Amino acid sequence: MENVSNISKLIYTWIILFIVWLAFTSTLATEEVVTGMFVSMIVALLSFRFFTGTGLSVFTPRKVLYLIQYFFVFIAALIKANFHVAKIVLSPKLPINPGIVEFETNLKSDFAKMVLANSITLTPGTFTVDIVENRYYIHWLEVSATDEESVYKEIAESFEKILLKIYE
Amino acid sequence: MNSLIILLFILGGGALLSYFAFLSKHAFGQAVVWLVAIASPVYFFTQVAVGESFSFSLGGFELALGFNHYSWVFALLIMVLSPLSLIYSTGYMKSRLRLGTFYFSFIFSIFGMMGILMSRDLVSLFIFWEIMTWASYLLVIYRGKDVEHTGIKYMIFSAVGAYSMFMAIVILNREMHSFDIATVIQNFGNMNAADQWLTGILLLIGFAVKSAVMPLHVWAPGAYTNTPTSFTAVFSGGLSKMGVYGIGLVLLNLYSHSDFSQVGIYLAWLGAITAVMATFRAVFQNDAKKLLAYSSVAQLGYIVAGIGLGTELSVFAGIYLAILHGAFKGTLFMAVGAVERQAGTTDMTKISGLIKNMPWTFFAALVAIIALAGIPPVGGFVGKWMLYEAAINSEHMFLVILIFISSTAAFLYSFRFLFGLFLGQQEEETAHIKEAPAVMVVPMILLSLFLVLMGTFPGIIFKPIAAGMAELGFQGVPWHMSVLYNMWGDSVNLTYVSITFGTVFLLGLVYITLIARKGTKHKLSTKDIHTAGEIPKPEDNLNYSLDFYKPFERVLSPLLKHKLDVYYNEFGKGLEALFNFMRRIYTGNGQTYALYVVVFLVALILLSGRIFGI
Amino acid sequence: MKKLVIISLLLVLGYSLMNTFSDIEFGKKREGISSYFLEHSPDDLQVANTVTAIVVSFRGFDTLGEVTVLFLAATAMGTILFRRRSKHTGLNPQRKSPQASRIVQAAGKLLFPAIMILGAYVFIHGHLTPGGGFQGGAIIATGFLLLLISYRQFKVEHKYVTWIESLAGLSFVTIGLLGMILGPHNSFLENFLNVGSLNDLLSGGVIALVYIAVGFKVGAELTGILDTLINIRETGDID
Amino acid sequence: METVLLYLGYFFVSLGAVFLFLGAFGIFRMPDFYTRLQAGTKSSTLGAMSLILGVGLMQPEWFFKTLIIIIFIAISNPISSHALARGAYKTHQKPLTDTIDAYEEVVKEDETKNEEE
Amino acid sequence: MVANPILYIALPLFTAFLVPLLAKLWKPLVRIVPGLVLAYLAIMSVVLMQQVSPEKPIIAMIAGWKAPWGINLVFTSFSGFIASLISILAFFIWLYSFGFKKVEFDDAQKYFILFMLLTAGSIGVVLTGDIFNMFVFIEITSLSAYALTAFYKGRDGAEAAFKFLLIGSFSSIMLLLGIAILYTYTGTLNMAHLALLMPQVPMHAKITSFLLFFVALGIEAEMFPLNGWAPDAYSQAPGPIAASFAGILAKAGIYALIRVSYTIFDLGDHGGFELLLVMGLITMVVSELVAMRQENLRRMLAYSSMGQMGLIMIAFGLGTKEGIYAGLFIMFNHAVIKSLLFLASAYLVYYTSRKKISDLDGFGKLLPLTSLLFGLGAFAIVGLPPFSGFWSKLSLLIATANSHMEFVLATVLAVSVIEIIYYFRVLGRLYFRKAHKEIKVRKPTWNSVVTMIVLALVIIAVGVHPDFITGLLHNAATDLADKADYIQKIIPDLFSQTLN
Amino acid sequence: MNQILTYSVYGSAILVMLIGIYAVLTKKNLIKIVIGLSIMDSGFNLLLVALGYIKGGTAPIFSPAVAGKDVLMVDPVPQALVLTAIVIGFGVTAVALSLVIRLYRKHNTIKIDEIKTLKW
Amino acid sequence: MNVFFIIIMGIIMLAGVFAVIRFIKGPTTADRVVALDNLSTIVVATLIFMGFVFQRFIYIDVSLIYAVLGFIGVLTIARYLEGGI
Numbered sequence A: 001m002e003n004v005s006n007i008s009k010l011i012y013t014w015i016i017l018f019i020v021w022l023a024f025t026s027t028l029a030t031e032e033v034v035t036g037m038f039v040s041m042i043v044a045l046l047s048f049r050f051f052t053g054t055g056l057s058v059f060t061p062r063k064v065l066y067l068i069q070y071f072f073v074f075i076a077a078l079i080k081a082n083f084h085v086a087k088i089v090l091s092p093k094l095p096i097n098p099g100i101v102e103f104e105t106n107l108k109s110d111f112a113k114m115v116l117a118n119s120i121t122l123t124p125g126t127f128t129v130d131i132v133e134n135r136y137y138i139h140w141l142e143v144s145a146t147d148e149e150s151v152y153k154e155i156a157e158s159f160e161k162i163l164l165k166i167y168e
Numbered sequence B: 001m002n003s004l005i006i007l008l009f010i011l012g013g014g015a016l017l018s019y020f021a022f023l024s025k026h027a028f029g030q031a032v033v034w035l036v037a038i039a040s041p042v043y044f045f046t047q048v049a050v051g052e053s054f055s056f057s058l059g060g061f062e063l064a065l066g067f068n069h070y071s072w073v074f075a076l077l078i079m080v081l082s083p084l085s086l087i088y089s090t091g092y093m094k095s096r097l098r099l100g101t102f103y104f105s106f107i108f109s110i111f112g113m114m115g116i117l118m119s120r121d122l123v124s125l126f127i128f129w130e131i132m133t134w135a136s137y138l139l140v141i142y143r144g145k146d147v148e149h150t151g152i153k154y155m156i157f158s159a160v161g162a163y164s165m166f167m168a169i170v171i172l173n174r175e176m177h178s179f180d181i182a183t184v185i186q187n188f189g190n191m192n193a194a195d196q197w198l199t200g201i202l203l204l205i206g207f208a209v210k211s212a213v214m215p216l217h218v219w220a221p222g223a224y225t226n227t228p229t230s231f232t233a234v235f236s237g238g239l240s241k242m243g244v245y246g247i248g249l250v251l252l253n254l255y256s257h258s259d260f261s262q263v264g265i266y267l268a269w270l271g272a273i274t275a276v277m278a279t280f281r282a283v284f285q286n287d288a289k290k291l292l293a294y295s296s297v298a299q300l301g302y303i304v305a306g307i308g309l310g311t312e313l314s315v316f317a318g319i320y321l322a323i324l325h326g327a328f329k330g331t332l333f334m335a336v337g338a339v340e341r342q343a344g345t346t347d348m349t350k351i352s353g354l355i356k357n358m359p360w361t362f363f364a365a366l367v368a369i370i371a372l373a374g375i376p377p378v379g380g381f382v383g384k385w386m387l388y389e390a391a392i393n394s395e396h397m398f399l400v401i402l403i404f405i406s407s408t409a410a411f412l413y414s415f416r417f418l419f420g421l422f423l424g425q426q427e428e429e430t431a432h433i434k435e436a437p438a439v440m441v442v443p444m445i446l447l448s449l450f451l452v453l454m455g456t457f458p459g460i461i462f463k464p465i466a467a468g469m470a471e472l473g474f475q476g477v478p479w480h481m482s483v484l485y486n487m488w489g490d491s492v493n494l495t496y497v498s499i500t501f502g503t504v505f506l507l508g509l510v511y512i513t514l515i516a517r518k519g520t521k522h523k524l525s526t527k528d529i530h531t532a533g534e535i536p537k538p539e540d541n542l543n544y545s546l547d548f549y550k551p552f553e554r555v556l557s558p559l560l561k562h563k564l565d566v567y568y569n570e571f572g573k574g575l576e577a578l579f580n581f582m583r584r585i586y587t588g589n590g591q592t593y594a595l596y597v598v599v600f601l602v603a604l605i606l607l608s609g610r611i612f613g614i
Numbered sequence C: 001m002k003k004l005v006i007i008s009l010l011l012v013l014g015y016s017l018m019n020t021f022s023d024i025e026f027g028k029k030r031e032g033i034s035s036y037f038l039e040h041s042p043d044d045l046q047v048a049n050t051v052t053a054i055v056v057s058f059r060g061f062d063t064l065g066e067v068t069v070l071f072l073a074a075t076a077m078g079t080i081l082f083r084r085r086s087k088h089t090g091l092n093p094q095r096k097s098p099q100a101s102r103i104v105q106a107a108g109k110l111l112f113p114a115i116m117i118l119g120a121y122v123f124i125h126g127h128l129t130p131g132g133g134f135q136g137g138a139i140i141a142t143g144f145l146l147l148l149i150s151y152r153q154f155k156v157e158h159k160y161v162t163w164i165e166s167l168a169g170l171s172f173v174t175i176g177l178l179g180m181i182l183g184p185h186n187s188f189l190e191n192f193l194n195v196g197s198l199n200d201l202l203s204g205g206v207i208a209l210v211y212i213a214v215g216f217k218v219g220a221e222l223t224g225i226l227d228t229l230i231n232i233r234e235t236g237d238i239d
Numbered sequence D: 001m002e003t004v005l006l007y008l009g010y011f012f013v014s015l016g017a018v019f020l021f022l023g024a025f026g027i028f029r030m031p032d033f034y035t036r037l038q039a040g041t042k043s044s045t046l047g048a049m050s051l052i053l054g055v056g057l058m059q060p061e062w063f064f065k066t067l068i069i070i071i072f073i074a075i076s077n078p079i080s081s082h083a084l085a086r087g088a089y090k091t092h093q094k095p096l097t098d099t100i101d102a103y104e105e106v107v108k109e110d111e112t113k114n115e116e117e
Numbered sequence E: 001m002v003a004n005p006i007l008y009i010a011l012p013l014f015t016a017f018l019v020p021l022l023a024k025l026w027k028p029l030v031r032i033v034p035g036l037v038l039a040y041l042a043i044m045s046v047v048l049m050q051q052v053s054p055e056k057p058i059i060a061m062i063a064g065w066k067a068p069w070g071i072n073l074v075f076t077s078f079s080g081f082i083a084s085l086i087s088i089l090a091f092f093i094w095l096y097s098f099g100f101k102k103v104e105f106d107d108a109q110k111y112f113i114l115f116m117l118l119t120a121g122s123i124g125v126v127l128t129g130d131i132f133n134m135f136v137f138i139e140i141t142s143l144s145a146y147a148l149t150a151f152y153k154g155r156d157g158a159e160a161a162f163k164f165l166l167i168g169s170f171s172s173i174m175l176l177l178g179i180a181i182l183y184t185y186t187g188t189l190n191m192a193h194l195a196l197l198m199p200q201v202p203m204h205a206k207i208t209s210f211l212l213f214f215v216a217l218g219i220e221a222e223m224f225p226l227n228g229w230a231p232d233a234y235s236q237a238p239g240p241i242a243a244s245f246a247g248i249l250a251k252a253g254i255y256a257l258i259r260v261s262y263t264i265f266d267l268g269d270h271g272g273f274e275l276l277l278v279m280g281l282i283t284m285v286v287s288e289l290v291a292m293r294q295e296n297l298r299r300m301l302a303y304s305s306m307g308q309m310g311l312i313m314i315a316f317g318l319g320t321k322e323g324i325y326a327g328l329f330i331m332f333n334h335a336v337i338k339s340l341l342f343l344a345s346a347y348l349v350y351y352t353s354r355k356k357i358s359d360l361d362g363f364g365k366l367l368p369l370t371s372l373l374f375g376l377g378a379f380a381i382v383g384l385p386p387f388s389g390f391w392s393k394l395s396l397l398i399a400t401a402n403s404h405m406e407f408v409l410a411t412v413l414a415v416s417v418i419e420i421i422y423y424f425r426v427l428g429r430l431y432f433r434k435a436h437k438e439i440k441v442r443k444p445t446w447n448s449v450v451t452m453i454v455l456a457l458v459i460i461a462v463g464v465h466p467d468f469i470t471g472l473l474h475n476a477a478t479d480l481a482d483k484a485d486y487i488q489k490i491i492p493d494l495f496s497q498t499l500n
Numbered sequence F: 001m002n003q004i005l006t007y008s009v010y011g012s013a014i015l016v017m018l019i020g021i022y023a024v025l026t027k028k029n030l031i032k033i034v035i036g037l038s039i040m041d042s043g044f045n046l047l048l049v050a051l052g053y054i055k056g057g058t059a060p061i062f063s064p065a066v067a068g069k070d071v072l073m074v075d076p077v078p079q080a081l082v083l084t085a086i087v088i089g090f091g092v093t094a095v096a097l098s099l100v101i102r103l104y105r106k107h108n109t110i111k112i113d114e115i116k117t118l119k120w
Numbered sequence G: 001m002n003v004f005f006i007i008i009m010g011i012i013m014l015a016g017v018f019a020v021i022r023f024i025k026g027p028t029t030a031d032r033v034v035a036l037d038n039l040s041t042i043v044v045a046t047l048i049f050m051g052f053v054f055q056r057f058i059y060i061d062v063s064l065i066y067a068v069l070g071f072i073g074v075l076t077i078a079r080y081l082e083g084g085i
């Protein structure tokens, strides 16, 4: 992980940023593409050191597959979450039992922690209030368990499993 | 180059040159002053004459310079008095500080006066007027004493006067489309009455300030006293006459051709009242210089009364007295200055009996006092004679009484002045005092001789006055070198009068000198009273000069208690309170200022209908 | 009471303004110089975005003024909040505020480059899209703001800011002066390049160049301003 | 193909609008700050994403650009919610709870540590 | 190219951006280069003033667009005169402050940049032919002024600057509103075009807009009651900056006010001029009365400056050509004389923290030249001959009298008396009092001496021979008075269309 | 209908502006005053944009979709002016804030009532 | 077609109304910011939708910029709340 070369990081950053540029311009006109390559290179040079910890190593087929898997898990949770919110918001009684619970994560990289936190936030009844070291503090709309073990199982396990495979 | 310009150049350039010369070396400065003092009168009397003129365009205005016969009279006075005072100054001011400033202001005020007299248009008149004013202001505050009071007071009154003139000048210009004095005089009668009234009064205010007519005189005693004495001679003797000059112009050239000829009478009244009040004040002064200051105000009152009366004789008397006053008051201030320099004070309670120490000074002072009191053979007599006659003829009896009272009372202070400084018993403390140096004594003596000359041959000054009278609309005033005319056609040959009085006078002088010399033989100090076995208390009066006219003062005190100053001061205080209130507008709170902005905008919006007439 | 007075003042003001503006029917087309702009921007300048044509060409002088205002604001803040450098290290003491959460920090790292790209895109396409130098510059500054609020140890190097803003400003004025030499009317800020054709990246002649310079300048200046405001509040040492 | 995309677009746009509404309504209705945040974040994020996706589908040449915005929203919205929650908690805004507040201790510890400094 | 009004703006901006880089090369360049630029502009002013005449204004297009579509810089006899005045004065103020903050390099760099932009902004206000562009330049000027006001850390500059900014923001919003109204009714922003189309603007919109401009620019021109910022800013800013506030900033403000009243709106004869006159009168009276009671020398000068601004408003409020002439003359004199006073006073109160007048006793001896020059300035500002102030006062009074306004005339003169009192009070202290013991004075540097002497020489030269500038003033007055001519020179095509 | 729209659109913009002025005139906190200034500016910017709006007009950008067609566009001038006004407003606000910071350091307060060393 | 857009716009506006109510009601700053954040999300979505309705591609750029500014704005306020700036 620490041994990722700067070149790899740079190229990774450059590629990502160039893709972003292409999406922005939505055209393949030569002058735009050339400008884009140029601009993304400048920005990449400015930011590659912190933009990625993994560099190009993230582009192994396995990891890409996990990424896709994660995407679907996440989307499913997202849709579930929304109908859940809809139910609560629209029900006249507001059936909630809120509280803040905690659990500990095994993820190491900040980026992975962020992805997990975002995922939790967008999934049913929960959102991340804070991460302190390795501990997540989660606001839960319907607290059904308070011990860490079950909290972890309930909220984070499905995401973390995949994330661990991508980032560790 | 035109001789007028050269004269102005000598004076103006001399002023600047003296400033810089004194910056480098005292002797240089001194030399420049001497040079100016000699060159300017010599050039004036030899090269400059009535009728020469110089016109030019400046700042879009057509300006013109040139003496006429009327202004020439005053120019004579200035050109005699000022150079003498300048020379006197080089002695009087020796080893003082800031001499550069002093002489610059001195010579520049001469420049201003000459400029005023040669101005043929109102703009240049005003310019020179202002120059004269600020130059003299610098001298009033020169000693740094009482700057806040006397100096500011002088400046305020001068400014009020000058700006009144200024206002009149621009209004006249609006009506005449010209600043030319001759044009103004010609067309003044064609203006509407309101404008005539307004411009005339404004001009009169402007000139009356300088000639210290009540109630605009309150600046004068303090300013005369505060100024270094060598300039007071010019200040009181010459500079105040600029006001007289102007009053003559307004009353006789402008108002006499309008519905407002009566204004002169009122002015005469004011002048007479001024004379009385100031005379009484002069009487009770313990300080010789202050005494002279009040006396100047009083004398100016006469002069204004003379011109205000507006008859041929009274105007003649006024102008004559103006010239005479310039000479004798100049002499007196020089004498006082000599005393001041030698004795270190002008307080008459501290010094006396200086006749022995300073005989030449005494002589000059004596001649001048005689002139002042109006005793023949010196010219004062002639002037008073004419003034009485004119007043009597004018049938304003009360005016006559006022003039009479004040001229009689003038004897009191004349005597007191002479006695307080020169006569009486000499004090031990003043025994060492010596006569002033020659640079001071000689101008003094010359000026007093000029007085004698004027008394004996009034014609030398009558001639130019008569010519000047023509400019004021009095054609063909008779004059003769040594004969005085009155309205009834009688005449007095002054030659004999002068010779008679002159002989008596000289004899008296010899006698007094002898007495004085004798008196020194065995003399006791007035303060040496230990032999009486009493210890003097501080309030005990050990000096004749203190409370000299005590009983008289007691009688007059209710009259003198009310000084006009008080009203001005109260007015000033009221204004200051207003100013203090005004500045509270600026509260220091930014939000308030922002609120002002909004309030102002809203107010304008609400008033917009009225502002824009919709 | 005071508030009541102020409210009534404002009511009068509001009424009067309303009265003035209500005459101007909302959404009604009016005559004026704008029709000239709409006609000449695509024709003479080949600039798709008329606002940009106005901002950079027709009223380019205003824009130079705006750039100056920002430059001034940055200079003014430097003057008002001077930083006394620590005597020993030559560096500013660090901010003492609590560190942002790791999530925010990670997001900062992730989004900063993307925001930079967006900013660059916006000012490079100022003549084609609703963006422009100011908007692009502002976006770039926001990117730095993201880093500033995410990392308390993050500090903008004012040395670089100075270089960028100076060079960008110089380019703007230089382009203007070149217009005086090379332009057909020899007037300041005049176009002297080929205007290309509408909706190409390389259209509008100097307009794109000016907007790029503006983008750099605005980005640098706003970044400098933000950094000054954030860092000085924490560490500054005034009066 | 185009028609399919169009109707798909309609669907997503409608769904998005509904969820946007629900999010706002949740913010309006929920009893305390944290619960409002719950509702607001989830629904409005999905709502916006869905609506934008719908537009991207109806207008395929815009697709990539809309995708960028969707990704941006997916990343940024949860993060801002998190930061807000943390910020609110640090300004002593307690969550409405009958059961548990595990975060409380952490914040307290933090504060005492800061005071000691 | 070498003498083009554009350079008034372009060169200072170029330099402002360049100076931070030059500083890395050689630090003294930070002082020298702005001076060279200002010198160039001053020389250019002289050249341009010789080329311009009321018949032939110099119009500089920007970006190749003719008025009214593009922004133009219009160097006429009137605007050119004021621009030249500003640029020449700016050069001398630069010379005066050449050694300013010699030790603190960073401060010096900011100072010179800000000063140069203040100058450029003010000239921009004067030269621009576009109303919105004028707003932009006013903002540039204001921002530099805020920063310069807060320049000194030891003083209460920040307080002054905040007040300045607060009121200045009101000025901006009102200007913008005024511009918005005009734009919506006429569809144009060019001043000549606005003037041409003004008859078609409904009366109430015209009035609202005018009042907004009037208040907004009144703030810049230090009109009462909008001038709360002025005494604070003048007294807290560095000495040369106070001078440039009087000589440069306020001139730009009054110029804008006049341009709007005379050229853009056609309300002058329907009450607009009277409004200006009345406000000028009130401004003058209040400021001078307040000045009377000041203990702080700089504040006294500030209030006096505001009084003079009132005088200028009165002159222009007369609405006659004579009035314009007088107003311009006063502007010229005020710029020169007030600058001299502020510059000299900077040394007089150098070491006293309270800047009190009562601390000035005996300075005439301690600092003879500075005191002399201050005294000369005082004489000139109150309008004593033979100094330049006299001629402007004379022309104002003539103009007032010719407009049959005796009341105004009397008030102006009465206020002049007050002015004399408080200035002469200071002089009395300087010259005729003994110095306090152990007073520390700072001798002026050679460059400030040169600056002050040049200003003094101008005062004397114009005082003795006013014809040095009366010609320029006449041209300027002629130019401003003829509005139709202005329109025709700037937008000839549209003008002739309207005529047909 | 149009009349109502006119009044409501302009009215709300003017209202925003007045709210800003109100804050500037009544709030004692310097920061709030600065915020008031910004609100004032925003109100004006809204007004200006509204003034430039033309019914049925679109953004004045000749992108490929509209190039060459005869489409109605809103007035571009106010938009350019607003851009300028915003930038300038930003600069002024930044300077204002830095002044507030300095005032706070010096006077230890941000109450405007307590900061009036300079007066009269 | 047209009806569809009107309905969608109606729903979105309704959402906006609720967010605005929360913004006005508060009661805390944090509550207001949540409402603001929500509003900005709504605006971003709406802008894109309107871009589609008016067939103007450029609106997407606007909304993208809006999203970025909104995000960082909210983040800044949040950091300010916790004393982080």
Ligand code: NA
Residues within 6 Å of the ligand: C049, C051, C052, C055, C126, C127, C129, C130, C131, C132, C133
């Ligand atoms: Na643009």
Ligand code: NA
Residues within 6 Å of the ligand: D040, D041, D042, D044, D045, D077, D078, D080, D081, G037, G038
């Ligand atoms: Na959210």
